[in-house]
Structures are given as structure tokens and as C-alpha cells.
Amino acid sequence: MRILVTVKHTPDLQSNRSFTEGTVTRTAEDGSMNELDENAVEAALQLVEAAGEGEVYALTVGGPDAVAAVRKALQLGAHHAIHVSDAAIAGSDVFGTAKVIAAAVRKVHDEAPLDLVITGMAALDGLTSMLPTALAAELDWSQLTLASGLTVADGEATIVRHLPDARETVSAPLPAVVSVTDEANKPRYPNFKLIMAARKAEVATWSLADLGVDASAVGAGAARTTxxxxxxxxxxxxxxxxxxxxxxxxxxxxxxxxxxxx
Amino acid sequence: MSVAVLIEHREGHVSRPSLEALTLARTLGEPVAVWLGDAPTADAVAQLGEYGATEVRVAAVGADARLPAKAAAAVAAATEDATVVVVISTFANKEIVTRLAVLTGAGVVVDAAGAELVEGKVETTQTVFAATWNVRTRIDAERAIVGVRPNTTQASPAASPVEPNVVDIAVELPETRETVVSVEPIPQADGVALDEAPVVVSGGRGTGGDYSLIQDFAELLGGAVGASRDATDEGWISHEHMVGQTGTTVTPALYVACGISGAVHHRGGMQASGTIVAINMDPDAPIFEISDFGVVGSLFDVIPQAIERIAAHRAG
Structure with missing residues (x-):
């Protein structure tokens, strides 16, 4: 079981959140891994543990401070960390961000096939919940979003999703993009050994050139909204x-x- | 400007937010209504006309249109000529419009509180960071999609009602990798839906699991019953009632928080409400930081007395 989890560096909910030049202010002091991404990391770890084999990749996109998000994922038990960082990405809308993440996912997938990409249900700064859908469309992988329950068997993933009017069960072949809600599981706490290991762990840093993404296709210039x-x-x-x-x-x-x- | 509004309906009834969306759409152009599912009744069509829809476009899709990619294809077929598509900002619609934008290249804003045309472009307003900031966004793409939150526009009928043409839209739904295995409907709660309610009375840990007073107060005020995450986690009340960043976001004219401390996750789902009332035993509860009227005390004392006074006032 090979799973990539996307994590986002977001301002702490308790901090004084603000905007700078039209984008969310992100600082190393007041930022951390988006809390809802803990559920995504937990879901990935549980699947790998249940399978008895596999690896979890944590991936983040953002400026230098964003590396804190993947370090947190490593503390929780992720095996590998990737930080996509490039000045040209700044100001991307959800479709630009999905392009960058999709390219990084493909790079990992080409080395050895991934079964799943798991994301949180939303980032607690923007709260739009659009990225998982945009990413599934960009990759042309199965879309299984807002899962409060997730099972994987025989090359297929099945989720339960809880909408205001109905409880749906949806299944699809792997590879799939799955977003999990905060009801999907109870995230674990980092243990001391992993905290120490995460400090020294190597984080792969990729630029747009490493991903073969044209800088003009992303960033503020390509964004459909301002x-x-x-x-x-x-x-x-x-x-x-x-x-x-x-x-x-x-x-x-x-x-x-x-x-x-x- | 051609504006299409995706109508939400349940058991044949048009939802109130859909009428709000039509009202907003009239300020942007001449709206057409898009209806997915079994054909609307004559009453529903008349009501859509009353709120300004010149046309009702019906895509008779079935349950598999619950998949976002399929629903998006249906909406795309029904909105080919639209420069603006307005939907209600629900979790399901956010997925549908993301797919729609992938198909059409449209720019998208969700969770909008308003939209207007500025120099030929749609500009939206949103509140973010648990309603502590206002943001204005311009949609630069040629096509715009706006997801609006319920209760952000006052629904009002058009100056003169129209008799909309009902047009059937032929849609070939695309093959998708996903399959809907089962759909278990959740019965509609009695009274008003939480996200549409003009008044929400919520109970949290302080109820100790007894929601009878919360229900009484909500009923008296014509509102819906909400709950904090604590309460739904305890199993005191079902998940559909949870108000918060990951539950239902509400923006009623009046929000009454009873026995809710006001954790940041809860506040994120209700802080944009009109008037906020809080009742809590703990004088230091964070909910009091954002309440317009706070009572430090027991909800079991305060609510019955308030109910009695309001009932007496109404009786004149």
C-alpha cells in the first residue's frame, strides 16, 4: 500500500490571522500543519498498518516555512516528506495548486505506483474544500471525497459520505483521491522517538522545473480570481x-x- | 449578462436559499433556473417565475448524478450560454462547481455572501477566518461561478412575475470511475433546515444531553436546533445538527448558543450570524467574546423564564 498525503501549512486558528497583498499571511511562528490534515495522515497510517506493508509520503506546497507541515506529518509517522517550493507558485488559485500537486503525485507514482492520495476535508484557512475534486480531475483518478469511512480491498476503495440529505456509499478503482472528514478517525499524537527522527529526516525539495510544470500555468498570473x-x-x-x-x-x-x- | 441558478429542491419543493440565489442573480442579469432530477411541478415552476426565472431548464438525471462529475456534466449542458452560474454553497455543490470549472475554465468563488458586477466582471464578498475578515474577490475568467451562502440575500419576488418556459435539456452523462453503491436518505428534520433557518438555537455540553428546552426555545423563535461538536460526539444529538467549521455553517439573523463554550471550531461555523446570544455558566467562556447579549447563568433557569416572558409579550 503506497499512499501520498497532501498537507498544508496554515495559520493557527488561535493566532491573529490576516491577509497580506491578497493572500493569507503565513509565518513560521503562527503556522502549523492544517489540523484537518491530521485525519488524512491518520487514515493513511492506519491503512498501511492494516496492510502490514507500505509507505506514506507527505507532500506540501508552499514557501520555506511550509516545510513545518511535512515535518509534522513525519512526527505522526509518515515515512517520506516532499516540499514543493517555487516563487512562481505564489498566488495560485485552486486549479493552479492542483496542477502542481498533480505533477508531484505523478513524479512519485512514476517511481512506483501509488494506490491513494489522501487529503483532509478542507484547509482551515480557506475552507473551500475544492482542492480534492480539482486534484482528482487533474489526475483523472477516482474521486472519493468527504469520506467519514474508508475501506480498501481488491484494488478498490469504498467510502461512506455523509451529506445533509443522505448517507452515500461510493466505490471506485484505485488509484483514487480520497478526502477524509474529521469524523473518519481520531488522529494519534506524535511520540518522542518520531519527533526526534522527524527533526533529522530528509525532506525532498522540488521546484516547478523538477516537476516539469510551466511557471506560466500556475501562480497569480494564471489564477482565475484575484x-x-x-x-x-x-x-x-x-x-x-x-x-x-x-x-x-x-x-x-x-x-x-x-x-x-x- | 446571462445568469443560471442551480436550484436546490427536495420532495418537489424549492429550497429557500434557491429563492435567495434567484434574487441575487436578478441583480447580475436575467436568470434562468437549472433543475436536476424529476421534472418540477407547476407550482414549483410558478414560484421560480415569481422570483424572476425566465426559463426552467430540466435535466432529468437520476441518482447517479449524485457523483460530482456527472452532475457537473448535466449543469454544463444546461448552462452553455451562461456567463455566470450561481449555486448554493453546500459541500456537494462545491464539488460540482469545481468539476464544472475544470470543464469550462470558469473562475470560482464559494462561500460568498454577495456578488455584483463591477466593470463587466463579477466581484464577490466573503467573510473569512471565522468571520473576522471581509474579502472581496474579482473573477477574472470569462465565465464566473459563485457559490452563495444561505441567508446572505433577503429573498424577494421580482417586481413582475414571469411565466417561465420549461425546457428539457438532453444530457449524456459521462462514464465515471466512481459508482454509487447505495444512498440512504436522511429524513428531513421537522421544521426549518439548519443552514436555512433565520434563527438557530444551539445546545452544547451545558445541556447535559437534555435538548427539550433547546427545542422549545427554537420552536418559539421559529428556528432550527443546532449543537456543538461536544454534543454530537457524546451522541446526544445527530451529526446533522452540528454547527461548526466542519459541520454546518450557519448565518441566521439570530444565533442563541446555550451551554456552548465557543471553541474556535464552533465559532467558525456561526460567527457571521446577525445577532449572537450566549447563555453559559462560565463567565470566561470564549463565546462571550463574540456575543451581543450574554447571560452568565444556567440555561435551565434562563431559557424557561425567557420563554415565559416572550409568550406573555405575544399574548399581549
Missing amino acids: VVDASERPPRENRVKITDTGEGGNALADFLIEKGLA
Whole structure:
């Protein structure tokens, strides 16, 4: 079982997240591996452990700081790490990013075939959930997205996906791109041995030239959308906080009535 | 500007967000409605016309159009002439429009709160980072796809209703690698759907698993019942009720958080709500950082008293 997991370097949810020149500000101090990618790493590790053989590749795309995301994946137990970094990638939209990731996936796949690419359900900065679909389309591999359950047998992957109107079971031949939700599993914690090993582990660094991707096909220039303005929203005003000493419910009712909300 | 709106419908009924999307689409051009599945009833067609749809394009696809690649092919066939396609920003539609954009080269913005034409290009507004930032995005590609969040446009009928033409769209669905093995429908909850509700009353750990007061309060306010991840993890209430970044994102006019501490994952799914009310025993609960009206106290004391006062007020 050979699995590649895509991981993203995103700002910590608790940090002061912001925009710089139309893109999300990412710093080494306030950033880490997207939390939902832990479920993707966990799903990959569980499949390899169950198969009794195999390897997990962690791949990230981003500037120099993004290497922290693959180091985190190594701490969790991934066997290999790849960091795709190239100034020309900056400002890519989801379709450009999918092109870069697809090229990296093919490079690994050409060395020895992969069975799966596993991603998280969303990155907690953008939250669009579009990348897994774009990647499956770009690779022309099976698309099994938003899996809350995943099984692999006889060259086929089967997922359960939970949509508001129905629970679907969908299956498809390998290789497949699978995105897993935060309900799919409970991610493990890194252990001391792996943390120490991850520090010294080698991370392959690939440029667009290494991937044979034309710089003009990605980056801000090729993006189909442009952020034209980003501004912090003003905090809520006239906020009230009371302590219930027997009249709290009445005060709440009066507030709602006055606001025309009740 | 030719604008197509992908209509969401269940058991023949047009969803309220679809009417909001038609209302928004009217500000961009002359909307046509795209309907996947069994043909709409005369009532549904009339309602779409009331909200400005000049045409209803029906692609009579079956359950295998649940696969994003197939659904995208159907939408593509029905929107060949459209410069803008508007959909409701659901998980399923995000996948469909991604595939659609791969087919057509369109630029996509999802989770939009609004859209307008600026110098011939569509510009969208979104709130990001748990609704702490506003972002405006221009779609540069010749074709634009906008996924709009429910409750971001006030649905209003067109000044003069139209009688839409119903047009059948022939679609040859592509072969896909994926197969739908089974579809187990989830029965629709009584009352309003969570993501469409104008009011959401949510309960968390502080309910201790007893949702009766939450339900009563939601019913009184005409809202839907939500829950925190803690509560769904405990099995107190089903996953469909979970409000949060990875559950349902809600933007009601009123959000009432009862016994919910307000972890960042929860806030990410409700922080863009109009008015936020919080009831929590812990005065330091983070939910109070974003509430317009906070009550430090027990929901078991506060809610019954509030219900009684509101009921008395209504009785006049």
C-alpha cells in the first residue's frame, strides 16, 4: 500500500490571522500543519498498518516555512516528506495548486505506483474544500471525497459520505483521491522517538522545473480570481453581558423583543 | 449578462436559499433556473417565475448524478450560454462547481455572501477566518461561478412575475470511475433546515444531553436546533445538527448558543450570524467574546423564564 498525503501549512486558528497583498499571511511562528490534515495522515497510517506493508509520503506546497507541515506529518509517522517550493507558485488559485500537486503525485507514482492520495476535508484557512475534486480531475483518478469511512480491498476503495440529505456509499478503482472528514478517525499524537527522527529526516525539495510544470500555468498570473480587497471586520459594538441573579431570562427576552427578534 | 441558478429542491419543493440565489442573480442579469432530477411541478415552476426565472431548464438525471462529475456534466449542458452560474454553497455543490470549472475554465468563488458586477466582471464578498475578515474577490475568467451562502440575500419576488418556459435539456452523462453503491436518505428534520433557518438555537455540553428546552426555545423563535461538536460526539444529538467549521455553517439573523463554550471550531461555523446570544455558566467562556447579549447563568433557569416572558409579550 503506497499512499501520498497532501498537507498544508496554515495559520493557527488561535493566532491573529490576516491577509497580506491578497493572500493569507503565513509565518513560521503562527503556522502549523492544517489540523484537518491530521485525519488524512491518520487514515493513511492506519491503512498501511492494516496492510502490514507500505509507505506514506507527505507532500506540501508552499514557501520555506511550509516545510513545518511535512515535518509534522513525519512526527505522526509518515515515512517520506516532499516540499514543493517555487516563487512562481505564489498566488495560485485552486486549479493552479492542483496542477502542481498533480505533477508531484505523478513524479512519485512514476517511481512506483501509488494506490491513494489522501487529503483532509478542507484547509482551515480557506475552507473551500475544492482542492480534492480539482486534484482528482487533474489526475483523472477516482474521486472519493468527504469520506467519514474508508475501506480498501481488491484494488478498490469504498467510502461512506455523509451529506445533509443522505448517507452515500461510493466505490471506485484505485488509484483514487480520497478526502477524509474529521469524523473518519481520531488522529494519534506524535511520540518522542518520531519527533526526534522527524527533526533529522530528509525532506525532498522540488521546484516547478523538477516537476516539469510551466511557471506560466500556475501562480497569480494564471489564477482565475484575484482578491481585490481584504479588511478586518470591526468588532461587534454595544455588547452586553449580565449575570443571572434571577432575572436573566427576562432580560434576555426583553433584549430579543426590543430587537424585533422574538 | 446571462445568469443560471442551480436550484436546490427536495420532495418537489424549492429550497429557500434557491429563492435567495434567484434574487441575487436578478441583480447580475436575467436568470434562468437549472433543475436536476424529476421534472418540477407547476407550482414549483410558478414560484421560480415569481422570483424572476425566465426559463426552467430540466435535466432529468437520476441518482447517479449524485457523483460530482456527472452532475457537473448535466449543469454544463444546461448552462452553455451562461456567463455566470450561481449555486448554493453546500459541500456537494462545491464539488460540482469545481468539476464544472475544470470543464469550462470558469473562475470560482464559494462561500460568498454577495456578488455584483463591477466593470463587466463579477466581484464577490466573503467573510473569512471565522468571520473576522471581509474579502472581496474579482473573477477574472470569462465565465464566473459563485457559490452563495444561505441567508446572505433577503429573498424577494421580482417586481413582475414571469411565466417561465420549461425546457428539457438532453444530457449524456459521462462514464465515471466512481459508482454509487447505495444512498440512504436522511429524513428531513421537522421544521426549518439548519443552514436555512433565520434563527438557530444551539445546545452544547451545558445541556447535559437534555435538548427539550433547546427545542422549545427554537420552536418559539421559529428556528432550527443546532449543537456543538461536544454534543454530537457524546451522541446526544445527530451529526446533522452540528454547527461548526466542519459541520454546518450557519448565518441566521439570530444565533442563541446555550451551554456552548465557543471553541474556535464552533465559532467558525456561526460567527457571521446577525445577532449572537450566549447563555453559559462560565463567565470566561470564549463565546462571550463574540456575543451581543450574554447571560452568565444556567440555561435551565434562563431559557424557561425567557420563554415565559416572550409568550406573555405575544399574548399581549
